Amino acid sequence: MTIIDTPKKIPSVNILMNTPSVQKLVSMHGVVLVTRCVQSVLINLRQNILAGESTNMAALVQSVFEEIERVLLPSIRPVYNLTGTVLHTNLGRASLPESAIRAMVNVARGASNVEFDLKTGKRGDRHKHAEILICQLTGADAALVVNNNAAAVLLTLNCLARRKEVPVSRGELIEIGGSFRMPDIMARAGCKLVEVGTTNRTNEADFKAAISSRTALIMKVHTSNFEIKGFTKSVPERELSRIAHNHDLPFIIDLGSGTLVDLESYNLPHETTVSDALKSGADLVTFSGDKLLGGPQSGIIAGRRDLIEKIKRSPMTRAMRPDKVTLAALQAVLCLYTDTKRLAEELPTLRLLTRDPVEIENLAHRLSKVLQEYLELCEITVEQTYSQVGSGALPVDMLQSAALKIARPDLRRSGKTLEKLAQSFRTLQIPVIGRISGDALWFDLRCLEDEKGFVENLQGLKA
Numbered sequence: 001m002t003i004i005d006t007p008k009k010i011p012s013v014n015i016l017m018n019t020p021s022v023q024k025l026v027s028m029h030g031v032v033l034v035t036r037c038v039q040s041v042l043i044n045l046r047q048n049i050l051a052g053e054s055t056n057m058a059a060l061v062q063s064v065f066e067e068i069e070r071v072l073l074p075s076i077r078p079v080y081n082l083t084g085t086v087l088h089t090n091l092g093r094a095s096l097p098e099s100a101i102r103a104m105v106n107v108a109r110g111a112s113n114v115e116f117d118l119k120t121g122k123r124g125d126r127h128k129h130a131e132i133l134i135c136q137l138t139g140a141d142a143a144l145v146v147n148n149n150a151a152a153v154l155l156t157l158n159c160l161a162r163r164k165e166v167p168v169s170r171g172e173l174i175e176i177g178g179s180f181r182m183p184d185i186m187a188r189a190g191c192k193l194v195e196v197g198t199t200n201r202t203n204e205a206d207f208k209a210a211i212s213s214r215t216a217l218i219m220k221v222h223t224s225n226f227e228i229k230g231f232t233k234s235v236p237e238r239e240l241s242r243i244a245h246n247h248d249l250p251f252i253i254d255l256g257s258g259t260l261v262d263l264e265s266y267n268l269p270h271e272t273t274v275s276d277a278l279k280s281g282a283d284l285v286t287f288s289g290d291k292l293l294g295g296p297q298s299g300i301i302a303g304r305r306d307l308i309e310k311i312k313r314s315p316m317t318r319a320m321r322p323d324k325v326t327l328a329a330l331q332a333v334l335c336l337y338t339d340t341k342r343l344a345e346e347l348p349t350l351r352l353l354t355r356d357p358v359e360i361e362n363l364a365h366r367l368s369k370v371l372q373e374y375l376e377l378c379e380i381t382v383e384q385t386y387s388q389v390g391s392g393a394l395p396v397d398m399l400q401s402a403a404l405k406i407a408r409p410d411l412r413r414s415g416k417t418l419e420k421l422a423q424s425f426r427t428l429q430i431p432v433i434g435r436i437s438g439d440a441l442w443f444d445l446r447c448l449e450d451e452k453g454f455v456e457n458l459q460g461l462k463a
Ligand SMILES: *Cc1c(COP(=O)(O)O)cnc(C)c1O
Pocket: 148, 149, 150, 151, 153, 176, 180, 221, 222, 223, 224, 225, 254, 255, 256, 257, 287, 288, 289, 290, 298, 299, 391, 392
């Protein structure tokens, strides 16, 4: 077989397309897809040859097969999240309970009454599906579900404060990450941010001085992902709501994560619940559906009915409405909250956050033996570690956990080797995502529940 080792010997797209095995691919996948893949294989080949490599026709055809396989593989795939961050935004945040998955599949398959009133036979309200449960669980009068909490905040500000002023403490002008910055959101919502107090201290007098005839509402933002310590002061919710109401203004809290249950009763750190926020006098509270709540990506606005109705009437709301699959999942998740005893077993987010460190450590010992057989050159130890909640919820509090620490003590500079090792785990059938810290690759096992699947998946390391 002729060796292809110079740019001149690279076959044309046509020649490659007309080989019998590539023609077979064309009959299966169509000429457009196969031509694209042939072109991209040839571009790659040129680079490889210039880098001194060589190939032959059979290997080239094989590359076309592989390229097509790669293109047809779904690009969003399940992974093992062993990063130690339970609600990892880049890894899709909350894992959903089985009941929510069933509900999603159920409505995804065919028509549903997402916006149809079965009683009257007329058009219905999609926001009603989750509203009753949200109200029951939070004590709110009314609620509205949108695509995410960023949308909830944008919408609330746009509908209630456009062309007006919104005083916010300087200590709460947060950036959540992924370009969600409070001052930018305010600008996009069409309102004027009035900065109040200083970074570390804001008091009641600051707020009173900031209120004018142009003020639309007072807003408090949960400082989700950081903590200011030392000489600090902020105005409690109750005081802010009193100041707002004395001026006939609504008081809004962006809770960020927004939990529906008292986390302390599950031995987790304290976090203000949505119902606490409403009890302290908030007229509206906004929060995420896929952070501590443990549901699908969504944002919830809960509180006073007249304000919710005003927001509902806005065309912006139409642009941020959730789909039937999300609503079905959210409703199923909210249902679990009606039985707080079963909640910690059935809601994956809470189950993972409250997982017994001893159980995680036992799992680590079992897996270290299995993994050692695949990674003869590595030193694998079981280490105590601390997981994070993630997604800006409870940023400082860490949960005791156990991890596999995988190191190559024989290599003095092991950075590249570690990156290669991490990469080989990422190329498994189900990619395994850990984190590199210091001179080792770490797998925090808090979020690994499918031990059998994980072990089977490791087979891929042989290749
Ligand atoms: C996470 C967060 C948001 C954004 O919520 P998404 O659901 O990610 O859109 C907004 N505000 C605060 C305080 C947050 O913590």
